[in-house]
Amino acid sequence: MYEGNVLVIDDDPGRAQTLAESVRKVGFDAQIITDAFNEEFSLNSDSQLDVVLCEMDLKDFSWREASHALKKMDVQVPAIMLSDEFQSDQMITALRLGASDFFVRPLDSKALFKSIKRCVRQRRLKRELKDSRIKLENSIKVLEQDQLAGRQAQLAMLPDSPMHLDHYSFSHMVIPSLYLSGDFIDYFTVGDRYITFFIADVSGHGSSSAFATVLMKNLFARKRSDFFRRDDDTIRWPAKMLSRANKELLDLGVDKFATMVVGVIDIINNSLSYSIAGHLPLPVLITPGEDARFLSGEGPPVGLISDAEFKEQQIQLPDVFMLSIFSDGILEILPASNLISKESCFLEKFERSVVPSDDLIKSLGLLDAQPAPDDIAGLFISRKH
Numbered sequence: 001m002y003e004g005n006v007l008v009i010d011d012d013p014g015r016a017q018t019l020a021e022s023v024r025k026v027g028f029d030a031q032i033i034t035d036a037f038n039e040e041f042s043l044n045s046d047s048q049l050d051v052v053l054c055e056m057d058l059k060d061f062s063w064r065e066a067s068h069a070l071k072k073m074d075v076q077v078p079a080i081m082l083s084d085e086f087q088s089d090q091m092i093t094a095l096r097l098g099a100s101d102f103f104v105r106p107l108d109s110k111a112l113f114k115s116i117k118r119c120v121r122q123r124r125l126k127r128e129l130k131d132s133r134i135k136l137e138n139s140i141k142v143l144e145q146d147q148l149a150g151r152q153a154q155l156a157m158l159p160d161s162p163m164h165l166d167h168y169s170f171s172h173m174v175i176p177s178l179y180l181s182g183d184f185i186d187y188f189t190v191g192d193r194y195i196t197f198f199i200a201d202v203s204g205h206g207s208s209s210a211f212a213t214v215l216m217k218n219l220f221a222r223k224r225s226d227f228f229r230r231d232d233d234t235i236r237w238p239a240k241m242l243s244r245a246n247k248e249l250l251d252l253g254v255d256k257f258a259t260m261v262v263g264v265i266d267i268i269n270n271s272l273s274y275s276i277a278g279h280l281p282l283p284v285l286i287t288p289g290e291d292a293r294f295l296s297g298e299g300p301p302v303g304l305i306s307d308a309e310f311k312e313q314q315i316q317l318p319d320v321f322m323l324s325i326f327s328d329g330i331l332e333i334l335p336a337s338n339l340i341s342k343e344s345c346f347l348e349k350f351e352r353s354v355v356p357s358d359d360l361i362k363s364l365g366l367l368d369a370q371p372a373p374d375d376i377a378g379l380f381i382s383r384k385h
């Protein structure tokens with residue numbers, strides 16, 4: 001027994017009734033209309049009908065004239081055309097109108113029912129595909145909303161930009177390749193003497209990478225709190241902070257690692273202590289009258305090996321300078337072909353500018369980098385006097 005909704009269109013009531021009864025006997029639900037201009041039944045994609053059995057030789061009805069109207073109706077229900085005699089021009093007309101099959105009386109019932117069954121199956125498949133597409137679109141919409149909400153939460157965790165701390169100015173930019181970014185930046189005072197900052201570039205993209213940035217934010221916030229509440233000065237030492245970040249990322253168990261630069265500025269001495277964990281490009285120091293230069297330093301990324309060791313560097317900062325630190329996404333948009341060339345090109349972009357400027361942003365290609373092929377984060381620290 002078959003199942004499906006069949007509409008019989010025939011202006012001969014007796015013939016239509018006979019056909020409908022034969023269709024019902026094999027399990028289909030059949031309805032009849034004897035007026036081809038009846039608008040009671042919809043034939044578009046939302047129609048509950050599975051197949052139409054339509055008489056080709058309807059009285060006072062021109063298929064040639066109806067063809068334009070049928071196109072506007074967005075007919076999606078398959079139609080099987082029936083005729084009392086075989087005429088090639090009738091068959092061609094039927095096929096041009098989109099008929100799925102064509103039968104000449106006397107009808108081969110077995111072949112007709114097989115054709116109906118095939119149409120019903122195709123119709124149901126289209127419905128299932130449509131339902132699946134709607135569900136997928138709804139799921140994507142919900143995911144986009146979740147991602148957008150996560151993006152807003154992530155932006156809220158970033159520090160103010162610009163922010164002026166003593167004689168130092170801090171600013172940043174983050175360009176995600178997706179809604180959520182695996183890049184993160186933070187900076188804050190520690191007591192009256194120190195300013196701690198970091199940039200983290202978590203492997204991968206999307207939610208899991210963004211979650212790891214939350215871990216970094218939380219870690220530094222906790223250790224800052226410990227400085228005041230527990231007399232724990234870990235937050236003052238970049239290498240120690242990287243060791244803590246390494247342990248917590250490994251303990252998280254999300255198979256993520258991160259490259260990082262952590263720095264601490266001593267406001268009284270105008271000195272910088274910093275530590276690098278696999279981060280490229282290296283921080284760039286720009287001083288008036290001198291060429292921009294990379295700061296030295298190396299070390300493994302955090303979250304890869306449990307016994308990783310991190311070295312701490314210390315330099316005296318110039319009275320006037322800009323320190324610029326980017327995630328490696330910046331290298332993706334530079335025109336050079338290899339890493340060495342990209343780093344040289346990157347260094348040349350700074351042109352001794354000791355403050356972040358629109359010209360610098362434009363020169364680096366950041367105005368045209370949305371959406372970016374990879375997350376891009378940039379941190380700018382400057383001192384004017």
